[in-house]
Amino acid sequence: MINRNYIECLTCGTKAMTRTAIGHSDRQEFAFPCSGCGVEIRFAMKLDQSAPSFSYDWIKGAKWVHEPTLPDLENVRYLDGENLIPKDMKGNFSPFLLTSSLPKDPIEYLKQRDVRFFASQQVWPKLKELHVHIERQNATLFDKLARELEYEEPLDDWHGRLRAELWALEVYGAWFRPFTSSDEAFIRQRINLAESTAGSALAALIAELIASHGHQALFTECQRVRDEFAQLYPALSSLYQTLYWPEGAASLDDYQLAEKRFAELRPFVEFQSSPQPLRDRFNSESLLSLKRRARSPLGNSRQ
Numbered sequence: 433m434i435n436r437n438y439i440e441c442l443t444c445g446t447k448a449m450t451r452t453a454i455g456h457s458d459r460q461e462f463a464f465p466c467s468g469c470g471v472e473i474r475f476a477m478k479l480d481q482s483a484p485s486f487s488y489d490w491i492k493g494a495k496w497v498h499e500p501t502l503p504d505l506e507n508v509r510y511l512d513g514e515n516l517i518p519k520d521m522k523g524n525f526s527p528f529l530l531t532s533s534l535p536k537d538p539i540e541y542l543k544q545r546d547v548r549f550f551a552s553q554q555v556w557p558k559l560k561e562l563h564v565h566i567e568r569q570n571a572t573l574f575d576k577l578a579r580e581l582e583y584e585e586p587l588d589d590w591h592g593r594l595r596a597e598l599w600a601l602e603v604y605g606a607w608f609r610p611f612t613s614s615d616e617a618f619i620r621q622r623i624n625l626a627e628s629t630a631g632s633a634l635a636a637l638i639a640e641l642i643a644s645h646g647h648q649a650l651f652t653e654c655q656r657v658r659d660e661f662a663q664l665y666p667a668l669s670s671l672y673q674t675l676y677w678p679e680g681a682a683s684l685d686d687y688q689l690a691e692k693r694f695a696e697l698r699p700f701v702e703f704q705s706s707p708q709p710l711r712d713r714f715n716s717e718s719l720l721s722l723k724r725r726a727r728s729p730l731g732n733s734r735q
């Protein structure tokens with residue numbers, strides 16, 4: 433669904449028509465430069481997927497003009513958080529229509545896109561709930577939810593439940609990593625090799641991590657990043673389409689994102705690019721002593 437609205441720039445008075453696609457998240461935030469003066473205009477919308485309904489929230493740099501007689505303005509701004517916007521966009525086609533044939537297999541892309549939306553908006557809250565049950569040691573609620581999530585292995589003790597939680601996280605995470613199964617197989621192979629060659633060093637590492645509560649800090653940090661990612665996913669989802677393009681067929685340089693929530697992305701990018709937050713939480717001395725005791729079994733082939 434596309435909603436049409438009219439804005440007037442507070443700086444230069446230029447009027448524009450916005451054609452905004454109503455997405456699948458709870459909130460949308462768009463930003464673009466005024467075509468007259470270049471000053472940024474930014475606005476947010478609240479969406480209620482259960483109703484379904486939406487409302488315009490705040491706006492900066494412009495005001496809404498509610499003139500029912502306003503004609504179709506030439507100056508149109510296409511806003512769609514879930515599809516890439518062609519930079520040379522004109523006419524009455526939607527960004528969805530203009531980009532829908534870019535993937536090698538458009539049907540498969542849409543199918544996987546729906547799964548990711550569902551996962552980020554519906555499954556992730558369940559996984560958070562699952563972790564709360566672990567923290568509160570509520571076996572009844574944990575087991576009920578794990579079965580709802582179709583976990584079929586035994587849940588006899590907290591080791592079994594931890595395995596269930598890790599399984600759920602893995603299934604969930606795989607939906608956001610299309611085309612990486614060979615890399616995943618490689619990593620798994622190295623972990624298996626490491627486990628089989630580490631001997632007593634592995635047990636020592638586990639003991640150290642438990643003693644320093646490092647494993648909890650690591651899990652908490654990962655959980656925070658997963659939570660932020662699930663919230664930001666709808667605004668970033670269109671970028672996923674590029675993974676489905678045939679090689680060399682199109683360039684991201686010709687497209688732009690309508691939602692520009694880069695400030696919210698910053699902590700996430702910092703986590704990805706720097707090991708510092710994690711390093712801070714570990715007792716680096718204990719890790720160093722472990723390294724001295726056991727030469728890294730992870731091999732040298734991919735460093």
Ligand SMILES: [Zn+2]
Binds near residue numbers: 444445466467470
């Ligand atoms: Zn302006």
